[in-house]
Amino acid sequence: MNIPTIISYVLGFFIAVFYAFGTRSYVLTDAIGTSFGSFVVELFWSILLFVAIMAFFRVLVFFINKIPLNFKKISIPIDILISRLIEIVVSIPQLFLIISIAAVVAKPSIFIVMVIIGLTTWTGIARFTRAEFLRIRNLEFIEAASALGYKELRIIVKHALPNALSPVLIAIAFGIASAILIESTLSFIGVGVPAETITWGSMLSKS
Numbered sequence: 598m599n600i601p602t603i604i605s606y607v608l609g610f611f612i613a614v615f616y617a618f619g620t621r622s623y624v625l626t627d628a629i630g631t632s633f634g635s636f637v638v639e640l641f642w643s644i645l646l647f648v649a650i651m652a653f654f655r656v657l658v659f660f661i662n663k664i665p666l667n668f669k670k671i672s673i674p675i676d677i678l679i680s681r682l683i684e685i686v687v688s689i690p691q692l693f694l695i696i697s698i699a700a701v702v703a704k705p706s707i708f709i710v711m712v713i714i715g716l717t718t719w720t721g722i723a724r725f726t727r728a729e730f731l732r733i734r735n736l737e738f739i740e741a742a743s744a745l746g747y748k749e750l751r752i753i754v755k756h757a758l759p760n761a762l763s764p765v766l767i768a769i770a771f772g773i774a775s776a777i778l779i780e781s782t783l784s785f786i787g788v789g790v791p792a793e794t795i796t797w798g799s800m801l802s803k804s
Contacts, residue, residue, distance in 0.1 A: 605661060609654025617647035633708055676727070683720045691717060695779065699788050707790050710783060714776045725768045729761040 618625070621643050628635040698713050733739060734757070742752045777797075784790050784798025 605654055605658045609651055609657075613647045613650035613654075616650060617643045621646075629706065629709065633706075636708075679723070679727070683723055686717070686720050692779070692782065695783065696786075696788050699783060707780075707794055707796075710780055710790055711776075714779055718772065718776060718779070722765065722768050722772055726761065726765050729764055730757060733757050733760050 621639070625636065625639050625643065628639040694717050695713055698717070699710060739752060739756060742756055780790070781796060781798035781801070784794075784796040785802045786798075787802065790796060790799070
């Protein structure tokens with residue numbers, strides 16, 4: 598990607614996040630306090646607005662690339678950036694991070710706790726998925742598909758992803774069990790879910 602393309606994508610991402618979630622934060626917060634259905638509807642509209650803004654900048658990038666300008670192409674090391682992000686998240690104590698986020702939520706609910714746990718425990722599955730793709734990348738059928746001239750997206754979607762999905766699903770199953778234990782810990786110490794919600798942790802704390 599050249600420099601104008603990178604600038605356009607980065608600018609479009611921040612503008613999309615600002616207008617889709619930043620300006621609608623009060624609407625989303627109010628919807629959380631109203632009902633789960635209202636929150637889903639408002640979240641859908643925010644995601645739709647985000648996609649629309651990103652699509653606009655994608656079209657803008659298409660026309661920018663049509664301009665005959667000589668810009669140096671830049672290779673973005675996505676794998677390195679994601680790996681560094683995972684290391685940063687892992688360096689923070691997981692339970693402390695979850696408790697900190699759950700404590701600042703104005704109107705906690707079981708759904709909000711699920712979202713918080715998901716946003717803070719994705720690193721293990723992400724690292725396992727990366728390792729699987731690195732293993733599959735060196736297999737013969739991937740090399741054969743690349744030698745036939747298939748595009749990288751087709752190789753990933755039709756060849757690498759189906760073979761990497763089975764072990765990843767097993768890791769996700771264990772991750773769900775870990776998430777249940779984390780939620781029980783939060784309920785036991787009285788953080789996250791409302792007091793009237795019946796969970797393993799709340800039952801243990803009241804026994």
